[in-house]
Amino acid sequence: MVDIFDEIDEELRAEKAQKLLLRYSGVIGGVAFAIVAAASGWQGWNWWEKRQDAAAATAFISAITPIDASPNLDPGARAALGTSLDSLTASAPQGYRTLARLRSAALKADAGDLQGAAALWDQVAGDAAVDPLIRDLATLIWAQRLIDQGDPARLEARLRPLIEPGNAWRPLAQEQLALLDLRQGKAEAARIALRKLSEDVTAPEGVRNRAIAVLSRLGA
Numbered sequence: 643m644v645d646i647f648d649e650i651d652e653e654l655r656a657e658k659a660q661k662l663l664l665r666y667s668g669v670i671g672g673v674a675f676a677i678v679a680a681a682s683g684w685q686g687w688n689w690w691e692k693r694q695d696a697a698a699a700t701a702f703i704s705a706i707t708p709i710d711a712s713p714n715l716d717p718g719a720r721a722a723l724g725t726s727l728d729s730l731t732a733s734a735p736q737g738y739r740t741l742a743r744l745r746s747a748a749l750k751a752d753a754g755d756l757q758g759a760a761a762l763w764d765q766v767a768g769d770a771a772v773d774p775l776i777r778d779l780a781t782l783i784w785a786q787r788l789i790d791q792g793d794p795a796r797l798e799a800r801l802r803p804l805i806e807p808g809n810a811w812r813p814l815a816q817e818q819l820a821l822l823d824l825r826q827g828k829a830e831a832a833r834i835a836l837r838k839l840s841e842d843v844t845a846p847e848g849v850r851n852r853a854i855a856v857l858s859r860l861g862a
Contacts, residue, residue, distance in 0.1 A: 727746035747766075763783055763787075767781045775810060781804065782801075782814055785800055785815075805819065813845035816838075820836050820853070832856075839853040840854045840857060
């Protein structure tokens, strides 16, 4: 008797399962199709993204190679390369867009367009999608280029966060702040900062040597 009841129970469950499959067969088929389509779409996206990266890499290398090979380019050639880099800053994937901005900014600064260069450095520094290390580097380069003529209060405000402990650019930012003190006639504050920098074993050797050289000129 127990076996008969078990068989009846199994038949009822099988019949119920068949009804459910018939009722929801469209939904199940749609879900399966969606999964397959999503997988195919993801593969297609990866292929497209790799293709875009490769194209951006080729364009970026083509733009910077003449600059690296011959820094003293004539104005026409420099302008053409600048146009190539500007197009990458507008359309390239994030990594190459950031690199193109930095190289384009350097190109503009070397050509005397400091305002245009500063705008690009500001773009990189304010772009939340860019790695914080690169954003801080853009801020540092901006300050280095404007240290002689930029607004002192703004320069100090931008450099102060870079001298926090653990920041990779701390010694270079400290150097710029010392130079800013000298520019404003704060010789004693500059001496103190430069002396600390010259004794900082964690600072790059070049930074320490420059600090010692400036201290020597100041008679310290």
